[in-house]
Amino acid sequence: MSDLLDHLMATPVAAITLTLAAYVASMRLFRSVGSPGWCPPILIASLLIAVVLATLGIDHVDYRKGAGWLMFLLGPATVALGLPLYQQMPNIHALWRPLLACLPLSALLAALYAVGIAWLLNAPPEILASLAPKSVTAPIAIGITEQLGGSIPLMMGGLLITGVAAIGFVGLLSRCLGIRDERIIGLALGINGHALGTVRAFDISPTAGAFASLGMSLTGILTALLLPLSWRLPEIIG
Structure with missing residues (x-):
């Protein structure tokens, strides 16, 4: 069994198939429970993949190598948001x-x-560097994390938690504060929830989705330009 798994994971086919199967299953489960905003399909799919990897004893590094082909598509998908x-x-x-x-x-x-909360908890520099780009869409966040010396798997976990939390809190706060302007809601989802928030915004309306795309894109650009520089500012001053 172990030899068979090693053989399958030697090519990207197994990782891509697992990812797509988890996504299809998560979408069906998501719709069957009423499409709750606090539990997006990507969270369900991630949990399904984690269970499969743990059950079969597959190293997450091997899985990530195989799924790298799908990561490549994140760039074009992000650029396509320019249409709305x-x-x-x-x-x-x-x-x-x-x-x-x-x-x-x-x-x-x-x-x-x-980063401030993690610093107050005496987190090591690698964790601080991994959390800094957690509100930026994945293609940009990966490059920033590599520049800062952080951990990409930890950063991806932070991205997932941030996106899910942003969807829940933006929806809750907008209702509590009586905010009904779809432009404001969409912008807040894009800035704080990156791609996950943008997907949720498009569920609200095309206008909310467009402003979420704007918030996500400009936040990514500003973070990519300024965060690496500000991260090394103490070294430069010293």
Whole structure:
């Protein structure tokens, strides 16, 4: 059995098949329980894959190597979000001043609060570097994590938790505060929940999805440009 698993994991076919099967199963389960916003399909699929890997004794490194082909598709998928942005350009252009004022601060806070909490808990530098890009979409976050010297598996876990938490908290706070503007809700989901929040925003409406795409994209750009520089700022000053 072990030899068979090693043979299967030597090619990307097994990892890709497992990933797609987990996704299909998670979508069916997600719809069967009423499509709850706090439990997105990617969370269910991740748990299913983790159970399968643990049950069969497959090393997560081997699985990640095989699933790397799917990771490659994250880049084009992210670029494709430019289409709804183009369709909503009149709305975005009308709000360019408040967007310009809030996005840099939002991107900064998204990176700082997790790092600040981990620093107060005396987390080692590798964990701090892994948590810093946790609000950025995966293709950008992977590159940032490598530059900072963090752990990509830990960062991916942080991405998943952040996205799920952002969906729940943005929905809860918008109801508590009486916020019904789909542009604001979408922007908050994109800034804080990256791709997972953007998917949830498109479930709300195309307008919310477009603003979530804008928030996710600009947060990713600002973080990619500024976070590595600010991370090394103490070394540069010293």
